[in-house]
Amino acid sequence: xxxxxxxxxxxxxxxxxxxxxxxxxxxxxxxxxxxxxxxxxxxxxxxxxxxxxxxxxxxxxxxxxxxxxxxxxxxxxxxxxxxxxxxxxxxxxxxxxxxxxxxxxxxxxxxxxxxxxxxxxxxxxxxxxxxxxxxxxxxxxxxxxxxxxxxxxxxxxxxxxxxxxxxxxxxxxxxxxxxxxxxxxxxxxxxxxxxxxxxxxxxxxxxxxxxxxxxxxxxxxxxxxxxxxxxxxxxxxxxxxxxxxxxxxxxxxxxxxxxxxxxxxxxxxxxxxxxxxxxxxxxxxxxxxxxxxxxxxxxxxxxxxxxxxxxxxxxxxxxxxxxxxxxxxxxxxxxxxxxxxxxxxxxxxxxxxxxxxxxxxxxxxxxxxxxxxxxxxxxxxxxxxxxxxxxxxxxxxxxxxxxxxxxxxxxxxxxxxxxxxxxxxxxxxxxxxxxxxxxxxxxxxxxxxxxxxxxxxxxxxxxxxxxxxxxx
Ligand SMILES: Cc1ncc(COP(=O)(O)O)c(C=O)c1O
Numbered sequence: 001x002x003x004x005x006x007x008x009x010x011x012x013x014x015x016x017x018x019x020x021x022x023x024x025x026x027x028x029x030x031x032x033x034x035x036x037x038x039x040x041x042x043x044x045x046x047x048x049x050x051x052x053x054x055x056x057x058x059x060x061x062x063x064x065x066x067x068x069x070x071x072x073x074x075x076x077x078x079x080x081x082x083x084x085x086x087x088x089x090x091x092x093x094x095x096x097x098x099x100x101x102x103x104x105x106x107x108x109x110x111x112x113x114x115x116x117x118x119x120x121x122x123x124x125x126x127x128x129x130x131x132x133x134x135x136x137x138x139x140x141x142x143x144x145x146x147x148x149x150x151x152x153x154x155x156x157x158x159x160x161x162x163x164x165x166x167x168x169x170x171x172x173x174x175x176x177x178x179x180x181x182x183x184x185x186x187x188x189x190x191x192x193x194x195x196x197x198x199x200x201x202x203x204x205x206x207x208x209x210x211x212x213x214x215x216x217x218x219x220x221x222x223x224x225x226x227x228x229x230x231x232x233x234x235x236x237x238x239x240x241x242x243x244x245x246x247x248x249x250x251x252x253x254x255x256x257x258x259x260x261x262x263x264x265x266x267x268x269x270x271x272x273x274x275x276x277x278x279x280x281x282x283x284x285x286x287x288x289x290x291x292x293x294x295x296x297x298x299x300x301x302x303x304x305x306x307x308x309x310x311x312x313x314x315x316x317x318x319x320x321x322x323x324x325x326x327x328x329x330x331x332x333x334x335x336x337x338x339x340x341x342x343x344x345x346x347x348x349x350x351x352x353x354x355x356x357x358x359x360x361x362x363x364x365x366x367x368x369x370x371x372x373x374x375x376x377x378x379x380x381x382x383x384x385x386x387x388x389x390x391x392x393x394x395x396x397x398x399x400x401x402x403x404x405x406x407x408x409x410x411x412x413x414x415x416x417x418x419x420x421x422x423x424x425x426x427x428x429x430x431x432x433x434x435x436x437x438x439x440x441x442x443x444x445x446x447x448x449x450x451x452x453x454x455x456x457x458x459x460x461x462x463x464x465x466x467x468x469x470x471x472x
């Protein structure tokens with residue numbers, strides 16, 4: 001029988017699922033249920049085995065297993081290590097209960113929605129919400145009204161809504177006799193704008209809104225619970241509000257792999273409210289979740305939770321410190337004067353409940369002659385640095401808990417290198433050739449003309465329109 005085994009660490013590092021899985025891997029010799037890949041058993045001395053080993057170590061395959069019941073635990077009806085770990089997660093995040101999901105928040109949102117929504121419900125949906133919520137509501141044929149962001153920043157792509165607009169929307173619906181049964185909000189945007197859910201909910205409930213069911217997508221926000229600036233704004237921090245409104249039910253989804261040390265895809269669904277919500281969430285998970293939960297992913301949820309419990313505040317502090325030092329360097333070092341940090345001011349009407357995540361840095365590159373797409377490629381191809389989100393003018397740098405000092409130094413060095421290259425290409429040279437876009441075949445440059453940064457940009461734009469550009 002698998003038991004908790006620890007590595008002799010103190011209690012705060014206890015990880016019931018991971019520890020039981022390690023014990024289980026020692027107990028199972030042969031598995032007559034399923035998963036041929038378990039312990040690499042189906043890969044008899046083949047090249048395939050070698051390739052497998054190179055990508056996943058043999059150790060990972062030991063933990064791919066299917067054992068359930070008293071020898072481990074049963075995901076949907078957990079009684080031992082999974083139940084224990086979910087309880088520890090609930091305590092850590094300040095929830096009344098937590099369910100683990102071995103899938104992304106696309107699925108977690110669907111599970112949460114199916115638990116809270118009943119046929120005929122009127123739903124208010126923040127338009128900023130992820131597609132999973134739009135599609136699920138569409139499939140349920142729900143009657144949906146939209147909360148539209150009333151502020152946006154073109155340079156960064158950030159968008160926010162105003163709590164008074166939300167309040168007016170709710171009260172108008174109530175007055176027309178069709179108040180919202182469920183309100184769905186996005187708490188933390190991809191680009192780092194955090195809506196303070198405790199403040200938003202307090203504002204609504206204290207001003208006569210009667211809705212009591214809220215679904216909050218906080219996919220990017222699990223690490224916020226350990227941040228000195230953001231923790232008070234995290235969605236589950238509504239203890240006081242719940243005391244004055246005991247009928248309040250709030251379900252919060254976290255895409256745990258986005259900000260914690262979890263394998264992809266791992267999510268948590270937390271709730272605060274009466275026990276009936278937990279029951280509905282359990283049923284919904286039972287209906288929608290794969291019946292083959294991944295044990296390595298469960299163990300990673302357990303370990304990520306243990307890590308945040310033990311050192312979450314320090315990790316987040318270090319991430320913030322690195323983000324600050326990066327910002328400082330960009331602002332003060334003259335070699336970076338053509339770059340800037342684009343932290344737009346939110347309007348006064350939103351300032352009370354919208355906060356910037358200090359670890360998400362939008363780097364403005366609009367004064368460079370090359371596009372953000374080209375900068376993104378340059379960083380990747382020449383320095384092995386990957387950024388994902390870019391707009392026409394800026395790129396988003398996410399200083400998550402995996403970003404180290406070495407990574408920050410490497411990023412600054414890569415930007416310095418980029419600016420040096422750009423400076424060289426920005427120096428005008430005298431052309432000895434013709435440069436001719438075809439069609440129409442009319443020279444853009446003739447011998448003797450100056451080729452400037454502006455010329456390079458123009459050539460790029462012409463090529464992007466699918467026109468060939470010849471040097472002759
Ligand atoms: C706000 C938000 N919610 C949900 C999701 C879906 O999460 P996952 O990719 O884990 O399915 C995303 C993905 O980017 C997201 O940004």
